[in-house]
Amino acid sequence: MDAIIIRDLALRAFIGIYPEEQRKKQSIVINIALSVDLRKPGKTDNIDDTVDYKKLKREIITMVESTRFNLVEHCADRIARICLADRRVKKAVVTVDKPGALRFARSVAVTIERARHG
DSSP, X not given: OEEEEEEEEEXXXXXXXXXXHHHSOEEEEEEEEEEEOOXXXXXXXXXXXSOOHXXXXXXXXXXXXXXXXXXXXXXXXXXXXXXXXXXXXXXXXXXXXXXXXXXXXXXXXXXXXXXXXX
């Protein structure tokens, strides 16, 4: 299966279980790999035949910036659901990094994989 990959989408979100984490937005970094059949757009050169990753990015930004998350896992799951809303996406692998979440660690990350069934 072919892939569309969005790398290092840097956003700010209310994310964390502690009150101080919900007082101000924190940095998160999102990486997404979408399993998509790219043969048709490879031949037609037409945006209508593929996943519009600019539109997808806008949808993710809108959701992340308007939602408060307790868990990084929940954020990743919501992003995967947005990705799978496009019927051409067969599988979405989403990684959300939360830089500075742990002392002495550059980042903590969660990776989830969600696939379309049927």
